Amino acid sequence: MEVVEIHDQPVSAISIKDLKKSFDGREFVLNGMSLEIPKGQITVLIGYSGTGKSVLLKHILGLLKPTSGSIKIFSQEITGMTVEELTKLRNKFGMLFQYAALFDDMTALENVVFPLKEHRRDLSKTKMVEIARARLKESGLDEKHYGKLPSEMSGGMRKRVGLARALALDPEILVYDEPTTGLDPVLTEMVDNLIVSTHNLRQGTTSVVVSHDLYAAFRIADHVVMLDSGRVLLHGTPQDFLNSDIDLVKRFVAKGVRKELQVHDSQNGNGTRTVE
Amino acid sequence: MIARDKFNRAFDGFFIWLAMKFRSFVLEVGALARFGIHGYRLFFTRPYRWSELVTHMEFIGNKSVGIILMSGFFTGIALAYQIYLGFKLVNATSLVGPTVGMGVMRELGPVLTGLIVAARAGGAMTARLGSMRVTEQIDALEVMGVNPMQYLVSPRLMAAVIVMPLLTGIFDFAAMFGCWLICIKLLEMDEAAFFDRTYLWLEPFHINEGLFKAAVFGLFFAVICTHRGFYTKGGAEGVGAATNRGVVLSMVMVIASDFFLTSFINMFYNVFGMNNWK
Numbered sequence: 272m273e274v275v276e277i278h279d280q281p282v283s284a285i286s287i288k289d290l291k292k293s294f295d296g297r298e299f300v301l302n303g304m305s306l307e308i309p310k311g312q313i314t315v316l317i318g319y320s321g322t323g324k325s326v327l328l329k330h331i332l333g334l335l336k337p338t339s340g341s342i343k344i345f346s347q348e349i350t351g352m353t354v355e356e357l358t359k360l361r362n363k364f365g366m367l368f369q370y371a372a373l374f375d376d377m378t379a380l381e382n383v384v385f386p387l388k389e390h391r392r393d394l395s396k397t398k399m400v401e402i403a404r405a406r407l408k409e410s411g412l413d414e415k416h417y418g419k420l421p422s423e424m425s426g427g428m429r430k431r432v433g434l435a436r437a438l439a440l441d442p443e444i445l446v447y448d449e450p451t452t453g454l455d456p457v458l459t460e461m462v463d464n465l466i467v468s469t470h471n472l473r474q475g476t477t478s479v480v481v482s483h484d485l486y487a488a489f490r491i492a493d494h495v496v497m498l499d500s501g502r503v504l505l506h507g508t509p510q511d512f513l514n515s516d517i518d519l520v521k522r523f524v525a526k527g528v529r530k531e532l533q534v535h536d537s538q539n540g541n542g543t544r545t546v547e
Numbered sequence: 548m549i550a551r552d553k554f555n556r557a558f559d560g561f562f563i564w565l566a567m568k569f570r571s572f573v574l575e576v577g578a579l580a581r582f583g584i585h586g587y588r589l590f591f592t593r594p595y596r597w598s599e600l601v602t603h604m605e606f607i608g609n610k611s612v613g614i615i616l617m618s619g620f621f622t623g624i625a626l627a628y629q630i631y632l633g634f635k636l637v638n639a640t641s642l643v644g645p646t647v648g649m650g651v652m653r654e655l656g657p658v659l660t661g662l663i664v665a666a667r668a669g670g671a672m673t674a675r676l677g678s679m680r681v682t683e684q685i686d687a688l689e690v691m692g693v694n695p696m697q698y699l700v701s702p703r704l705m706a707a708v709i710v711m712p713l714l715t716g717i718f719d720f721a722a723m724f725g726c727w728l729i730c731i732k733l734l735e736m737d738e739a740a741f742f743d744r745t746y747l748w749l750e751p752f753h754i755n756e757g758l759f760k761a762a763v764f765g766l767f768f769a770v771i772c773t774h775r776g777f778y779t780k781g782g783a784e785g786v787g788a789a790t791n792r793g794v795v796l797s798m799v800m801v802i803a804s805d806f807f808l809t810s811f812i813n814m815f816y817n818v819f820g821m822n823n824w825k
Contacts, residue, residue, distance in 0.1 A: 332690055354694075361692040372683035386691045389594075446690075 283343075284310040284444055284477040285331055290340035292326055292501075300326045301337070302501035308494075313470055313478040315488040318498035319523070324481045327498070328448060331479070332364060333357040345443070362390055365437030369449040371429040373421040379432045380417040383407055386439045406435040409472065411465065427458045434465060438473075445469070447480040451487050463490045485524065488512075497523065582777075583704065583770035589694065590701035599698065603706035607668040611714055618663055619718035622655060623647060623725025631734055641740040643730055645748035651722040652749070652757045654805070660715045661764030661801040664707075666794055669772035672703055673793035676776025677786035685777070700777060704769045711765030712758040719757065752821060760808050767804060768797035 285308035292301040300323045308314045316324050329335040330342055333349050342349050349360060373382050383403035387394060394402070407417060410431040421429055430450065437445060447466060451459040467490075470478050482488055488495050488509065495512045497505045497520055505512060505520055513524060590596070627647050634640050676699060679685050688695040730736045775793035779785050815821075 334686070334689060358692040358694070361690055364690060366687070366690045368683045368687060370682065372687040374684055374687075375678075375682070386693075389691065389693050392594075 282310045283307040284345060285479070286341075286343040286346070287327075287331075288341045290327075290330065290342065291338045292323075292330065292335065293338050299338070300501050301330070301340075304340070304498075304502050306496060306503050306506065308477065308479060308496075310477050311475050312493035313466070313480065313491055314494040314496060315480045315482055315492040316496045316498060317482055317485065317488050317523075318504075320483065322498040323501040324483075324498055325448065328446060328479075328481050332366070332446065333360060362440055363443045364446060365440065365442035365444070366446040366448065367430065367433045367437050367450055369452055371421070371433030373429055373432055373436070375421050378418050378420055379407065379412065379424065379428075379435075380404070382421075382432055383435045383439050386436060390440055403435070403439065406438045407432065409438065409469070410435040426454055427461055430454075430458075430462055431465070434469065438469070441473075442476070444477045444479065445473075447478065447482075449481055449483070451482065451484050459484070459487065460490075463487050467491050485526075579770055579774055582700075582774045583766070586696060586700045586704045586770070586773070589697040590705050592697065596698060596702045599702035600706055603703050604710050606671070607664065607703075607706050608710035608713060611664055611667055611710075612717060614663060614667065615660060615714050615718050616721045618659060619651075619656070619721030620725040622659060622718075623651065623722030624729050626650060626655070626722070627726040627729045628734075631730065631736075640734075640736055641744050642748075643736070644726060644741045644745035647726040648723060648745055648749045649753055651726075652719050652753050654757075654809075656715045656719045656722065657711075657757045657760035657764060658801060658805050660711065660718045660761055661768065662798055664711065664714060664765070665768035665772070665797040665801060668707070669768045669797045670790050670794045672769070672772040673776035673779075673790045674786055676700075676773060677779035677789045680777065680779045681782050681786060696777075700773045703773050704766070707765035707769035708762050709765075711761040715757055715761035716754075719754065752816075756812050759812070760805065763804065763808060764801045767800045771797045771800060 285306075287304055287306040287308075290301050290304040290306075291299055293299045304323070304327065316327065318324055326335065330337055331344070333352065337350055340350070344360060344363065347360070349357065352360065373379075374385065377385065380400065380403055383406050384399050387399040387402060391399065404414075404417070408414075412428060412431040412435065416424065416428055419428075421432070424432065450462050450466065454462060466478065466480065470476060480487075480491065492509055495505075495507065495509050496503055497512070499519055505515055505517060507515075512520065515521065515524075590600075627643055630646050631640055631643050634643055634646070676685075679699070685695045685699070688698060727741065730741055731738045772793040775789045775796075779789040781788075
């Protein structure tokens with residue numbers, strides 16, 4: 272398969288070279304993947320199910336060790352790091368999980384205070400709460416919900432708390448794992464807007480979004496990376512993606528557009544058909 | 548000839564199956580041992596999890612006190628009554644107290660407490676960790692740079708070992724109270740003889756033996772249940788299956804290990820010349 276690099280990349284936050292991962296020693300989920308994720312921009316990783324998006328994400332976060340290859344975070348090689356070094360490195364990351372992954376025995380506020388309690392022991396309790404409240408406000412959660420448990424919150428509210436928790440330690444890299452999966456179109460748009468507004472508020476933060484939602488990719492991405500069979504099929508701007516001649520990319524775009532049109536038609540939509 | 552071949556194949560197949568089962572059993576025991584050792588080791592590394600330890604001690608201990616008191620009380624009553632009926636035939640009813648005492652403190656107390664707490668708290672531990680695993684809460688801890696083994700598993704392991712002897716002590720007390728109640732108040736035995744015989748036959752090391760067993764049972768069920776929960780796979784169904792397997796295996800382990808522990812303790816008594824039976 273030919274890897275197409277369309278753009279010259281600016282300075283990389285994450286640099287991946289010849290990354291291979293096999294769980295059983297025979298089949299490779301990541302098959303010699305090379306990728307540069309630019310600093311300070313929003314990069315969306317898309318692809319069909321089973322193309323290695325989540326596995327790649329776990330490698331970036333140091334949750335999985337590769338079979339071979341190199342991963343550098345801000346020029347620091349992480350594949351040979353010890354658990355302690357990885358733990359330190361993970362302070363640079365904030366992650367919003369697919370279903371927010373909030374601790375269900377803690378309130379919204381306690382969830383956001385938690386990473387501060389773990390890593391900022393120098394702060395007083397009052398200061399921690401103050402920071403947590405500021406992050407929740409930044410994520411757009413109404414103050415009356417701060418004392419609610421995750422089970423008492425809607426999907427959108429949970430995403431907001433999850434994002435606030437991810438922002439608690441002022442991370443340099445924000446990772447979003449399928450942030451709009453399972454949400455209705457209104458909430459999807461809300462989450463997309465939240466990603467963009469958070470990124471705009473925090474200049475210099477690198478955002479990596481894993482998604483199979485093409486519409487979301489075009490709404491928020493500075494860069495789109497399409498994966499296939501454990502390798503990068505295409506890396507470029509959304510426009511490059513639309514103009515691509517690669518058959519698999521064209522099929523992915525066509526299916527995404529059709530799905531998008533169906534969603535808007537079913538909503539009686541004269542909604543925006545952004546992909547044209 | 549054909550029948551003989553068939554028999555040979557079946558015979559070979561049986562032994563291959565047996566060998567595979569034994570292999571997976573050994574691997575499982577190895578994995579549990581590694582998990583347990585790692586969990587306990589992490590408890591003594593920074594940051595110390597004292598508040599989590601207290602929380603889990605409260606959950607395993609405080610919330611089990613009611614059921615342990617009830618179980619101990621009725622076990623004491625039933626055992627005392629059965630022993631009384633037997634001993635009455637040989638005119639030895641004054642020995643009901645020490646017999647119940649020894650049975651409860653050395654065997655029934657730790658075993659029944661182990662079974663009850665494994666079912667109640669062990670099941671809850673597996674379900675809690677399992678649901679945290681399938682809803683990515685454990686992954687979230689890891690991404691936040693918090694060691695999930697240290698935060699979630701270590702305090703539970705330590706709490707179980709600390710609390711189990713305390714609960715067993717409560718069980719023993721409730722059982723002896725039940726025994727006293729039925730012997731003195733219902734069967735109208737001589738109270739002085741009851742206490743005299745009990746003091747004469749029961750030694751502190753009988754109580755300690757039960758408490759030691761209880762701590763070991765706590766270690767076993769906590770390691771098994773947290774391990775099952777921590778490595779749960781496959782959504783809500785997986786949580787249910789893990790909880791079921793965790794509780795069943797814990798209960799079997801409590802009962803099976805009791806025999807080996809008793810043998811070990813008797814060996815200890817012999818080596819150190821402690822008079823086990825007066």
